Amino acid sequence: MTGWFRAEGPSPTVQTQTQSQAQAQAATVPVAQLAVPVAAQPASHEDSYYAQLRSRIRWVGTRIGDRELLTPDASSRVLLARSAAERAGLNEVGLSFKDVYGIINAETSWIPRMGASKDGTPNLGLAQFEPATARALGLRNPNDPVEAIHVAALHMKDAAEWSANRIAGLKLGADERAQKLREGVSIFYNLSTKGRNRWNGTNTARLPIETRLHIRNAATGAQVAAQLAHQLDTRQASSGFTLAGG
Template sequence: MTNRRLSIASSATALALAGFVATGIHGASLPALAKADANPVSSGRVQPDAPAGDVRVRAQFTQELPVFGNNLTNPASQQMIAVTGTQSRTAQQVTDTVPPRDAAYYSQLRSRLNWVPVRLGNTELKTPDMLSRLMLVQSAARRAGLAQVGLSFADVYGIINAETSWIPRVGASKDGTPNLGIAQFEPATAKALGLSNPQDPVESVHVMALHLKDAALWSARKLQGLKLSPAMYTAKLREGLSVYYNLSSKGRSQWNGLNTAKLPIETRRHISNAAQGAREAQTLEAEVREMRAQGRMEALNSPASGFLKTGG
């Protein structure tokens, strides 16, 4: 590993993961790798009390990780997903696919979350530490069956990174509609998806993973017939996740897979931030796997560490 990758083997990062914070730009005190402005503009939403700009306090990644969702890198997989996604599903049908709420399981996850302080402007909020984030997205991706559509935990992590930088709070759409919690669900969307409490990060992340499954099917339909290399298809499929999550039905309809540069700046920023977050998640998971192999997980000192999955 180079010294420019996230290295949780280092004592400084281990402390950050355990709950210490770093001092960010403009005096903002943020956890390691958290974004200073927490994406104040996302989905056309205006987040209250967020400073201007798009400054991140994070490790600088100079190495491109392997493209995630490797099962999308062959035409047969692309065709399978395209065929699977030919039938559009309504919000009620999505609700029907939600597995039975396992209250005991969710409660176990909540008990393992480790929250650390973060400053947003003059307000002190809370964010899950890095291992808690990884635990949540791994669980959500696994229970939603995201591998069936070529997605992984990294995609869940990336979209939340683009929405809130993992800082739960209330935002607002351009029309004033509130956007709630860590995944910024509008109340009507939350209700349609069967999400009982958008402010609960455990339930929100799991329901969001199911929402992304539909987003992947929608994106695959948009890409049908395009002559794309496997790597380009993988990238475009993920652009579609942000388009689906970030725009209204009318806005989504304008995207054809090739005109991303013409999308609103907020959506393009969402795509970029989601990709950055996904790379971050992949790097973090690799570092956790390495530490586990070396028998050094106890050094992380986080309740989530024993619940993490590695190697797949």
């Protein structure tokens, strides 16, 4: 789960869910390279919930250089982040949907794609899970943005607990502790076990530049999420409809 890039602004093209998923995969790598075998089984409550969420996602076109890709629109991003944060119980560890939005912003700028770690290991989908990490976390299809972001939120909960333990002995004010907690979440998400265990809460400036960028871009994404959520909630209040997990 490494790497970051800034996408250019999205085009106004809106796709259906089926079209968008197929085109997003085709625009990055062949589907066969990304396929994750899933055993056939009856639909669970979770599967039904994910299916309902997928039906509400709207995709828009965006361009990176001369590549045309797809990204969830603003309301879909907030919807996914809120749902994932609520179901993972991120409030129990001092995080919120804004942090989910921020981590995905840092990973892929909300554009599903295939990346790679420094050792060449592929990083898949919206949340950039390595195949082994995806299996360990029970993520069946890293290229399914709905499932991936919900598993990412659960991973972030583990990350926050790890981060809180790393900074437990530091004398910090409430705001500084919250900031350090979030630094640790990015570090846990971005680095290997060996790399993350070098962090002691005070040596962030000595981390790899990619990790420091991840921290910065996660924070920027969280700020964007707060602004978007306020705008969307204000706009939708008159209709009586509220995005999940507010």
